[in-house]
Amino acid sequence: MNRRETLKLMGAGAVAVGVASPVSAAFSGPSLASLGRKRGIGFGSALSGNSLDKAAYVRLLASECSLLTAENALKWKYLEPYDGERTYGDARALADYAELRGLRQRGHCFVWNHHDRMPRWLINTAASLRTGDTSKLTRRMWRHGAFLAREFPGIHSWDALNEAVDPWTGELRETELTRLLGNRLVDLSFRILSQKYPDTELVYNDTMNWEASQLHKNGVLRLLERAIKRGVPIDALGIQSHIGKTLGRPRDELAWRKFLEEVQGLGLDVLITEFDCSDQNIIKRDAAIRDAETAAFSKGYLDLTLSFPNVRDVVVWSLSDGESYMNRQSYPEYRWRTDELPLRGHAYDKRLRPKPMRDAIALSLANAPDRA
Numbered sequence: 001m002n003r004r005e006t007l008k009l010m011g012a013g014a015v016a017v018g019v020a021s022p023v024s025a026a027f028s029g030p031s032l033a034s035l036g037r038k039r040g041i042g043f044g045s046a047l048s049g050n051s052l053d054k055a056a057y058v059r060l061l062a063s064e065c066s067l068l069t070a071e072n073a074l075k076w077k078y079l080e081p082y083d084g085e086r087t088y089g090d091a092r093a094l095a096d097y098a099e100l101r102g103l104r105q106r107g108h109c110f111v112w113n114h115h116d117r118m119p120r121w122l123i124n125t126a127a128s129l130r131t132g133d134t135s136k137l138t139r140r141m142w143r144h145g146a147f148l149a150r151e152f153p154g155i156h157s158w159d160a161l162n163e164a165v166d167p168w169t170g171e172l173r174e175t176e177l178t179r180l181l182g183n184r185l186v187d188l189s190f191r192i193l194s195q196k197y198p199d200t201e202l203v204y205n206d207t208m209n210w211e212a213s214q215l216h217k218n219g220v221l222r223l224l225e226r227a228i229k230r231g232v233p234i235d236a237l238g239i240q241s242h243i244g245k246t247l248g249r250p251r252d253e254l255a256w257r258k259f260l261e262e263v264q265g266l267g268l269d270v271l272i273t274e275f276d277c278s279d280q281n282i283i284k285r286d287a288a289i290r291d292a293e294t295a296a297f298s299k300g301y302l303d304l305t306l307s308f309p310n311v312r313d314v315v316v317w318s319l320s321d322g323e324s325y326m327n328r329q330s331y332p333e334y335r336w337r338t339d340e341l342p343l344r345g346h347a348y349d350k351r352l353r354p355k356p357m358r359d360a361i362a363l364s365l366a367n368a369p370d371r372a
């Protein structure tokens, strides 16, 4: 069944990817969390509210992970769809689940410097303000930070600011937020959270990886350097690591190593915050071939990145193909495979059978230098 057919059936309520299929063999052997723990590395996954209802998947997640990121539920856009009107959506249920299972929680994300990803009303509010007239916007930011800390106090690590740098220019992405605040957007995102969550790790999170272009990487380095000089309380860089886009395309491992050295030189920790490897660029249809290629590619990336001892956590952006954002209706069509087969970018397949990528992650964690 191809992607279009599967999505059509899902729309009709007949099947849901990863739900109707019987669960096959849970992985036996050390969990990814325990392999990571031996090296001082946390391992976790994103989880969406919908997946929380799927018992087998949630069991798998609890057995493999020591930390959890709410995939969408803590985004400002979903928590405050109208000015001053909150809806909790799945955020509360995800936080309760993490607490019950003793999973550390990563918060994603306080501010996302992107019009489509922030509440529409907030962007409209910013657009209505004259340069220099920032208090209406900054009051909303403080209010949201206070709300998060009051309602979700258990979060140990926050993406205070997400994707602020424009990959095409290396500069701050031009939005209504940066038009009004400029670099103060960076400062405020971190200062608000550091005041509201004094003991929580604060992370700048962005999409760069080992692609050949230096523009984005240099832009992120500049943002970090300048922010540190201004005394902004940044603890770590989050490297999202959706690496499939570089599979079969030019990449630059030396430049990647140099980038990681520079981040280390800034005294920052690094987290891999959203790892996955889409097989969009692999033309062959055969699942075993696609899985072997993405696994080998993932291992190369993880081995290199985890060779830096300041890389502390690895979080995958879903554990299984069935629960993946890549196989949802909302995933942009230009990122689908041309044959429209469901994407296979994760460690487990849609029936929750471990794939070679699971071995790749396990080996990279086991072989990483000891953080202790």
Ligand code: G3I
Pocket (backbone or CB within 6 Å): 071, 072, 075, 117, 240, 274, 325, 328, 329, 330
């Ligand atoms: O919940 C609605 C549903 O009611 C509606 O029928 C459907 C129609 O398209 O949309 C659903 O909402 C979607 C939501 O995901 C839940 O699946 C949104 O349209 C869609 O835009 C949203 O996409 C999320 C995206 O971030 C934007 O927030 C993805 O799930 C999520 O995986 C993705 O995660 C991002 C990280 O936050 C930042 N880094 C990149 C990463 C992957 O794109």
